[in-house]
Amino acid sequence: MSYRAPVDDHAFLLEHVVGLEQVRATAMFEDATPDLTQAILLEAGKMCEEVIAPVNRAGDLDPTHLENGVIRTAEGYIEAYTAIAEGGWVGMNARPENGGMGLPIALTTSVNEMMSGACLALQLVPMMSQGQIEALEHHASDDLKARFLPKLISGEWNGTMNLTEPQAGSDVGALTTKAEDNGDGTYAITGQKIYISWGDSDVVQNVCHLVLARMPGAPAGTKGISLFLVPKRIPDDAGNPGVANSLNVVSLEHKMGLHGSPTCVMQYSGATGWLVGPEGGGMAAMFTMMNNARLGVGAQGVGIAHAAYTHALAYAVDRKQGRVARQGGGTIVDHADVRRMLMSMKADSYAARAIALSCAIAIDMAAATDDATWAARAAFLTPIAKAFGTEIGQSVANTGIQVHGGMGFIEETGAAQFVRDVRVTAIYEGTNGIQAMDLVGRKLMDGGDAAFALLEEIEKQAEASRGRFPNMAGAVWDAAESLREATEWMVGQSDIDERFAGAFPYLMAWGRVLGGHLQLTTALADTPGGARERLARFYIKRLLPEYAGHLTHATEGAKGLFDMSIEELQA
Amino acid sequence: MSYRAPVDDHAFLLEHVVGLEQVRATAMFEDATPDLTQAILLEAGKMCEEVIAPVNRAGDLDPTHLENGVIRTAEGYIEAYTAIAEGGWVGMNARPENGGMGLPIALTTSVNEMMSGACLALQLVPMMSQGQIEALEHHASDDLKARFLPKLISGEWNGTMNLTEPQAGSDVGALTTKAEDNGDGTYAITGQKIYISWGDSDVVQNVCHLVLARMPGAPAGTKGISLFLVPKRIPDDAGNPGVANSLNVVSLEHKMGLHGSPTCVMQYSGATGWLVGPEGGGMAAMFTMMNNARLGVGAQGVGIAHAAYTHALAYAVDRKQGRVARQGGGTIVDHADVRRMLMSMKADSYAARAIALSCAIAIDMAAATDDATWAARAAFLTPIAKAFGTEIGQSVANTGIQVHGGMGFIEETGAAQFVRDVRVTAIYEGTNGIQAMDLVGRKLMDGGDAAFALLEEIEKQAEASRGRFPNMAGAVWDAAESLREATEWMVGQSDIDERFAGAFPYLMAWGRVLGGHLQLTTALADTPGGARERLARFYIKRLLPEYAGHLTHATEGAKGLFDMSIEELQA
Incomplete structure (x- = not known):
């Protein structure tokens, strides 16, 4: 397997795009220094590449099973999980007073994404424990906390x-x-x-x-x-x-x-x-766990997207075939259509990662500052991070099969496993349809304040960068303006089914536009003409434009949906 | 399993949308009367529902395997295949002088689509035999024909x-x-x-x-x-x-x-x-087989799309859950987001089916009339029918899982099998990337004549139907006009990599626009306000608009694709 942890992308995003510096400026997270951040990303990346990724195939080939009443995991799982637990990764963002490291969710999200890409099945263990730890920290009695938190945080229990x-x-x-x-x-x-x-x-x-x-x-x-x-x-x-x-x-x-x-x-x-x-109060308490888990699932989608990308890229760089190969000894990576697939995979993975990390920063800021604006931002971004991240996870993994050609359909290559594994992420912790309904329902109950505030930021930044990147900035501004109009339409619908009818394409448009915004932010932070700027241009020119189709669909309303009777659907 | 053969849709499309009447007006196909067409669709549909679909799960659960040097298929496969062979379905479009029925490819495509939806794995047997029969009819010596064709046509050999x-x-x-x-x-x-x-x-x-x-x-x-x-x-x-x-x-x-x-x-x-x-002359002879097979694979995608749709619909009509259920005892089919998924599945399946049948009609007309215009039309539509049909097959099957929620990820429901089975259709008989390169390369070598002739027809019909359906006609006309501009751009690129860079989104835009055209044709042929007209409106308003994003991507050219070095892609 070819898993390579995207440490540099995470470091760049945290330090230059999504704003970790705001988080570390708070008293709660002042220990998360740039040096510590970098050390953690490097250490986690190394563990993912060297310890976790090597067990990923075994889990697929030898499914976890019941054996005389005991559940047996695949070879290497116990050792790989033990490395996660002993490395302290389960308790990364648990409070220090309970034995955790007290690190920002943003950094936890980075590490969780890398672990997901290395082995999604195994990464579920620490991720679910993290959610439970957070729920207990907020809602359990001191006695329960004392009895359970240390063992959950140490990873001895899950x-x-x-x-x-x-x-x-x-x-x-x-x-x-x-x-x-x-x-x-x-x-x-x-x-x-x-x-x-x-x-x-x-x-x-x-x-x-x-x-x-x-x-x-x-x-x-x-x-x-x-x-x-x-x-x-x-x-x-x-x-x-x-x-x-x-x-x-x-x-x-x-x-x-x-x-x-x-x-x-x-x-x-x-x-x-x-x-x-x-x-x-069960639902309220469970939602503490679930909101955390929703962002985590979004990061799982990104993790698989990245893993599928590096896997497909390794194949494409190696595989000789066709015209290019015969002319210059090159490989399929030099075919335009293969390059289109790889660039799309990379650009989409990066955009979805940036959205997940932006959501995490908002959660951290809300926790550290008790500022309702940050809490609203976090609440608004969570369903987008979850659903868009997992939709990208699915589409990128699927493209990964396509890059492999016939070999992609053969299980031995591992490309198919990514598609089969990531499929559940669009379903669990609330299906992506549920996320979309949450977005246009609960998350617009403020009359759209959180949405419009975010659009304002996007447009302001686009406006300010027209000098340096006229085309990219113009495209992002136009997209944000269309999204603003669609949001006004949504907020104006009093019948919730009118909103629900277009909820999913509306959420996907948000993902596309936020991706464009964060790609533009990346280009601005990159050295002029740098690789990140060129990837941003690819995304903004070729992938961002999808938003328009989503928005047309989003604002068509419920009538046309219920226009056919059950009998007509069955005919 | 809930497979229901879409006999009525096929009959409607053949008789009222894609133009089977032109085919039966030729001497070659004069026996394909409306009565015979209907009888064949009904008989094939019955076999698919009652004989073929029931073995579909067994093939997945008990994979065909080598056993003491003999390849053993799953329970029921021998009986189901024998029913196909004895029903004469392998030799449907083989020439009567060789023992075939001499029916149009259009009707064969309808039957093949239904067999694919019932059991894709088994349907591959007759489909591959049909391609071989056609190749031998065109290229083999009389002696070879006499020795092999009767057994292939009878289905005793494959x-x-x-x-x-x-x-x-x-x-x-x-x-x-x-x-x-x-x-x-x-x-x-x-x-x-x-x-x-x-x-x-x-x-x-x-x-x-x-x-x-x-x-x-x-x-x-x-x-x-x-x-x-x-x-x-x-x-x-x-x-x-x-x-x-x-x-x-x-x-x-x-x-x-x-x-x-x-x-x-x-x-x-x-x-x-x-x-x-x-x-x-091997490649030329093989291409006879392959072009036939490419349309056949497109129909496979449609078949799985339809099967996944009926399967998901049956679940949604039955599954009680949530608000609607609690208010009225209804089921999830009444949730707006579920309805959105089901309507999209139905509308896309129908559009992809219409494209496949249009392609088949062109093949029949080319064979029956020796008219180069029809041959060019058939050649142009084949890669679109193959790639768009199989992309729709994938996306619709994937949505089918989503309709099932958590149950979709569990293999027992059968929803996942559709996704796993259909995945290969985007790869075999030339990957969808290869189809797209064929479309912008070989199929535009006429300077775009075949493409422009088709766009002309689409625009003319849209123009003529503005009175009855102003919104739908306007949307289709605008889409065709954008596609015309993109086609002009493609034809103007002398560097083939410039075309290849946008080949796949260009092909997808063609699929969307042809789908819109054929949905409009359907609405025009339907009784006013009928169910087909309402489905057409859903497609044209909500799904057709995707073409714009595809076309933006299609005409960006090669530069941005090759902007990053291999090392930068790997970074």
């Missing part, structure tokens, strides 16, 4: 999210798992949960499940849902895994990809759990 | 194409397989070929390989290549499979999808073969 039930997927409010008060400060949890990533495995000593459940007599819908921490083994007084809890893995799903990651059907049979946060 | 060698993929001219004259009218074929679909199996009695090889002293490149017919078993005097030839299947590829279809590495060890066509 964390999972238990939302979905067979009849309750995107509609979490329909769940029926029960939580009955044991009268001793604990609850008895009973029910079945599905799609539980890493619900059990041989890479950790214990598993901490965060489970959404309903107390007897709780109101219907999401208001009646509470959150519980339910460990596989109940910690003893010394804090070590003690007696087994009443829960078990019923089966593992047979999935299209991500074979290295066990996706469990979990059965809770009166399992002991502790309430996290207030009664009925 | 045909394969042997082009690719490990070092010679898209660059066929680099192949090294040898053909030495045995002095008795036969040749000894020696070499290795890869990616041979259905190179052997238990569904037929014998296999006829068409093999590209090079005679001693032949010139380098494609001019030195000849075509040979090399059977697995040499027919005896009674025409039955006789002694085994010196060839064997070395191994089967482990592929991303299409597990039911054996993809063979073939070894020829002095195997006996017969020359087909003149010495050095």
